[in-house]
Amino acid sequence: MIFSIIQLMIMQLILPVVFIISLWKGSFHSKLDWMVQMIFSVFFISWIFFSSPWDWFSYYLRFIWPILLLFAIYMSWKKARSLPTRIKYDSKQKWSLGIYGVLLVVFGMYNVLVFSGYSTDEQAIELDFPLKNGVYYIGQGGNHVQINYHNEYPPQRYALDIVELNPFGARASGIYPKQLDKYDVFGDELYSPCSGEVLEARDHLPDLIPPEADSERPEGNFVNLKCEGKDANVYIAHMQEGSVEVEAGDFVEKGEHIGLVGNSGNTSEPHLHIHAEKDGEGVPIHFNGRFLVRNSLVW
Structure with missing residues (x-):
């Protein structure tokens, strides 16, 4: 149970802060770079918002992260909007973009699975x-x-x-x-x-x-x-x-x-x-x- 509590703290408290600050304060090389990281952040926050059990710490805590995410999106876009849409990436930049791309797909699928659980075709x-x-x-x-x-x-x-x-x-x-x-x-x-x-x-x-x-x-x-x-x-x-x-x-x-x-x-x-x-x-x-x-x- 201690492991479950620690895991919940990481998912609900630590990772949202890490990803929101990373988006807000991050240094982007192109609009594509910003967009991939931004969409991943949206998918991650959406996933924990809808799928995570929020009764352990506070049900109301779940609403803080979308608000902070919107702020981070706005602040990061102010930096990214003057960047080129794409650039010629070096190997390190490609790895970073690739990792965020994979995470985007994974958490996008997680959201699809969560929302599929919101209804049923069976007679209730x-x-x-x-x-x-x-x-x-x-x-x-x-x-x-x-x-x-x-x-x-x-x-x-x-x-x-x-x-x-x-x-x-x-x-x-x-x-x-x-x-x-x-x-x-x-x-x-x-x-x-x-x-x-x-x-x-x-x-x-x-x-x-x-x-x-x-x-x-x-x-x-x-x-x-x-x-x-x-x-x-x-x-x-x-x-x-x-x-x-x-x-x-x-x-x-x-x-x-x-x-x-x-x-x-x-x-x-x-x-x-x-x-x-x-x-x-x-x-x-x-x-x-x-x-x-x-x-x-x-x-």
Whole structure:
């Protein structure tokens, strides 16, 4: 987990500064040189803006980089606009231009893949959002692994991982606290997203201290609902120990209180996991007509 935090700091904090300053203060030999570096910078900032999980440091931090990038583009263009369109490059200049050209193509493709995950051609089921009275952030969601790691697993292809943001736009007080009550979503009330029959429910597993996880019982405490008229089962997982208020065989109404968000099962920290499944395959979910993806907010 420490490696993941360091990696996130490099991607979200260090590299954007490096590339923006490089564009702003850089010395260019031609308009082509400037354009290749500028387009790469746009693609990189776009990629981290849309694909990176911004709830660790602050959701609002993501908006700083596009603003600074626009400033860097303007300032660098003031230097580059008087340059020739192309020149005869020496070997060092060719290498530099070639490296930026390759990076431009790579991050351009990354952006295409991210945006491909913003929609699906499959028929979605409509559910009510199961959380209330907070600002909720989609940490995992969408139709591509770049924004939703669940996409690799057919039963959970469209699964969502949801946390709550505090006023600073972060999911917790601290980067990765061990105290569960420092995560804003821990203990939040959960409401049934549909009317239907409870097929399974579990309530006795402990809430784990991050980064502990129970890989043998990945759902933790959970509820499995057979939603009326939806032709799919809906799983609500990682619920708090002792909080599940329904049992197998119960019928619940949409909006009925069913428990609390916890940190049980195969989970790295408190969050709500929800997905819909039909015949062992994940089914897309809409909440009020929205197909939620990473970095979506729900009030």
